[in-house]
Amino acid sequence: MAIPYASAMTEADFIARLRAIATDPAARGLADDAAVWEGLVLTHDMIVEGVHFLPDDRPQDVAWKLVAVNLSDLAAKGAAPVGVLVGYSLGDAAWDAGFVEGLDGALRRFGVALLGGDTVRAPTGTPRSFGLTAIGRAPEGGAPTRGGARPGDQIWVTGTIGNAGLGLAMRLGQVEPNETCLAAYCRPQPQLTFGQAVAPHVHAMMDLSDGLLIDAQRMAAASGCELGIMMDAIPLSAALLAVRPDVLDTRLAAATAGDDYQLLFAAVPAAADAIREIAAGLNVAVTAIGHAGVGEGIVLTHHAKRVAVPDRPGFMH
Amino acid sequence: MAIPYASAMTEADFIARLRAIATDPAARGLADDAAVWEGLVLTHDMIVEGVHFLPDDRPQDVAWKLVAVNLSDLAAKGAAPVGVLVGYSLGDAAWDAGFVEGLDGALRRFGVALLGGDTVRAPTGTPRSFGLTAIGRAPEGGAPTRGGARPGDQIWVTGTIGNAGLGLAMRLGQVEPNETCLAAYCRPQPQLTFGQAVAPHVHAMMDLSDGLLIDAQRMAAASGCELGIMMDAIPLSAALLAVRPDVLDTRLAAATAGDDYQLLFAAVPAAADAIREIAAGLNVAVTAIGHAGVGEGIVLTHHAKRVAVPDRPGFMH
Numbered sequence: 001m002a003i004p005y006a007s008a009m010t011e012a013d014f015i016a017r018l019r020a021i022a023t024d025p026a027a028r029g030l031a032d033d034a035a036v037w038e039g040l041v042l043t044h045d046m047i048v049e050g051v052h053f054l055p056d057d058r059p060q061d062v063a064w065k066l067v068a069v070n071l072s073d074l075a076a077k078g079a080a081p082v083g084v085l086v087g088y089s090l091g092d093a094a095w096d097a098g099f100v101e102g103l104d105g106a107l108r109r110f111g112v113a114l115l116g117g118d119t120v121r122a123p124t125g126t127p128r129s130f131g132l133t134a135i136g137r138a139p140e141g142g143a144p145t146r147g148g149a150r151p152g153d154q155i156w157v158t159g160t161i162g163n164a165g166l167g168l169a170m171r172l173g174q175v176e177p178n179e180t181c182l183a184a185y186c187r188p189q190p191q192l193t194f195g196q197a198v199a200p201h202v203h204a205m206m207d208l209s210d211g212l213l214i215d216a217q218r219m220a221a222a223s224g225c226e227l228g229i230m231m232d233a234i235p236l237s238a239a240l241l242a243v244r245p246d247v248l249d250t251r252l253a254a255a256t257a258g259d260d261y262q263l264l265f266a267a268v269p270a271a272a273d274a275i276r277e278i279a280a281g282l283n284v285a286v287t288a289i290g291h292a293g294v295g296e297g298i299v300l301t302h303h304a305k306r307v308a309v310p311d312r313p314g315f316m317h
Numbered sequence: 318m319a320i321p322y323a324s325a326m327t328e329a330d331f332i333a334r335l336r337a338i339a340t341d342p343a344a345r346g347l348a349d350d351a352a353v354w355e356g357l358v359l360t361h362d363m364i365v366e367g368v369h370f371l372p373d374d375r376p377q378d379v380a381w382k383l384v385a386v387n388l389s390d391l392a393a394k395g396a397a398p399v400g401v402l403v404g405y406s407l408g409d410a411a412w413d414a415g416f417v418e419g420l421d422g423a424l425r426r427f428g429v430a431l432l433g434g435d436t437v438r439a440p441t442g443t444p445r446s447f448g449l450t451a452i453g454r455a456p457e458g459g460a461p462t463r464g465g466a467r468p469g470d471q472i473w474v475t476g477t478i479g480n481a482g483l484g485l486a487m488r489l490g491q492v493e494p495n496e497t498c499l500a501a502y503c504r505p506q507p508q509l510t511f512g513q514a515v516a517p518h519v520h521a522m523m524d525l526s527d528g529l530l531i532d533a534q535r536m537a538a539a540s541g542c543e544l545g546i547m548m549d550a551i552p553l554s555a556a557l558l559a560v561r562p563d564v565l566d567t568r569l570a571a572a573t574a575g576d577d578y579q580l581l582f583a584a585v586p587a588a589a590d591a592i593r594e595i596a597a598g599l600n601v602a603v604t605a606i607g608h609a610g611v612g613e614g615i616v617l618t619h620h621a622k623r624v625a626v627p628d629r630p631g632f633m634h
Binding site for chain 2: 052
């Protein structure tokens with residue numbers, strides 16, 4: 001397919017161009033959560049003020065999120081995190097000090113070393129933008145890809161879905177706030193321990209950053225199969241259901257909101273007991289939400305009735 | 318030393334706070350060009366429009382510079398580059414396409430794989446900001462630090478000094494342009510092959526990014542010794558001397574300009590023949606510009622007369 005040049009280039013067009021030069025197998029065609037090279041898993045994610053966080057988010061939370069979103073990519077590859085390098089734009093002193101505090105807290109919490117990085121002072125008034133590279137050790141049996149789901153596999157998610165999206169609405173004053181959803185937005189918890197433990201049992205795994213449905217579409221596309229998702233099976237938290245009725249629209253909103261940083265994975269049905277046992281041992285909730293089949297894309301049902309896939313299945317870049 | 322909190326925090330203050338949490342030995346106290354972890358050398362440098370490049374610099378050149386400044390850090394540790402991860406803010410389509418072209422060219426030139434990264438769309442009007450993480454293999458004998466210079470060592474530089482600073486002045490229309498200096502500014506050449514070959518012979522090595530004098534001060538501080546620099550020995554290019562008279566002020570200007578990306582290294586005098594042989598074999602110029610001694614900081618001489626260290630010894634962040 002020809003890629004447009006002089007007209008507006010979308011992020012997808014740009015990534016297509018990058019993919020054309022990322023020919024090393026370790027890059028996984030830039031189509032996975034992370035690169036996998038000689039037993040290491042490497043990822044780099046950026047967060048930008050006004051895009052990935054609010055100008056009045058606490059700097060401690062922004063630092064936490066920067067670490068968490070990258071470690072979530074490692075979790076999705078079953079990797080054990082080792083260290084990070086941080087790219088930081090300096091701002092005002094109190095904010096910067098809060099950021100270091102949050103960075104320290106997140107790195108201690110996840111047992112990860114600060115290895116290096118760079119600081120720059122961007123021109124005054126520039127929205128803040130941060131990058132982080134995280135390095136982890138791949139699991140011994142190899143890091144799962146997004147593309148290994150096979151017809152017949154069960155599709156699973158960890159935790160509950162939609163809390164962070166509702167937490168964002170709470171931060172914006174659109175919804176009466178509660179602690180659980182605000183924490184899901186401000187302090188996402190990468191599923192590192194579970195990711196490492198479950199990796200040998202999965203055919204495919206990825207983290208949920210842009211919304212369950214859009215990310216499921218990506219797993220379906222990478223795997224060359226169809227993913228059937230039961231909307232009624234998607235796990236919602238009590239905190240979400242305290243402010244939203246349990247109807248299809250609520251479930252669609254939860255499944256198209258971003259920032260969950262839960263894991264989506266595919267495994268043979270025979271692995272279900274092992275998966276539940278691992279999850280129980282780590283006190284992580286896991287829920288089977290559907291099956292992979294022959295076909296493409298995602299197919300949604302709600303109480304066994306077919307439901308249309310929303311036009312906007314998640315956060316579109 | 319107490320670090321100011323609520324008042325203006327400088328980059329140095331911020332880095333001091335980061336250092337306090339970067340306790341892993343691999344981080345080298347954030348005081349080196351790169352982290353060195355399990356035989357790998359890891360670095361992350363950012364470049365920001367209006368700070369590290371001009372708004373009307375060609376996107377091909379900006380991409381080249383982003384790669385080159387990071388690979389130069391690897392060169393300074395004697396590392397062989399392996400791959401990079403890129404953090405990219407999208408802008409207009411033609412610029413983005415030019416950037417990918419330049420990125421491809423630089424990665425091919427240096428034989429480095431694009432392993433991954435992230436793209437974001439920053440709010441309109443935001444100065445562009447890019448980050449790159451480069452990964453290389455450390456030399457077998459270990460990666461030299463900045464801090465190993467010892468009294469009696471000779472101090473060397475590769476190439477010529479000050480071309481890039483003059484190239485920037487040419488880009489700004491302040492000086493009649495010539496190709497050599499413009500190329501030094503637009504297309505810095507990391508000394509990768511020479512860095513790898515010379516690493517076993519040096520006590521300390523770093524790359525020159527902010528200016529010879531300020532970077533020599535950093536090597537002196539890290540090494541706990543004094544570096545004596547002979548201003549008259551600093552190698553200047555014919556292209557620079559074509560537009561500047563060979564006087565002390567010219568040499569001070571060259572030695573306090575940034576973006577040279579040459580290597581500064583310290584080695585015992587007995588290694589001089591080996592160093593010259595390596596350099597000759599690789600067609601790289603090397604020049605002995607001084608000696609390490611007992612003391613601290615840098616001491617400048619010009620034709621054997623003491624010269625004051627300029628108030629601004631390089632690019633101050």
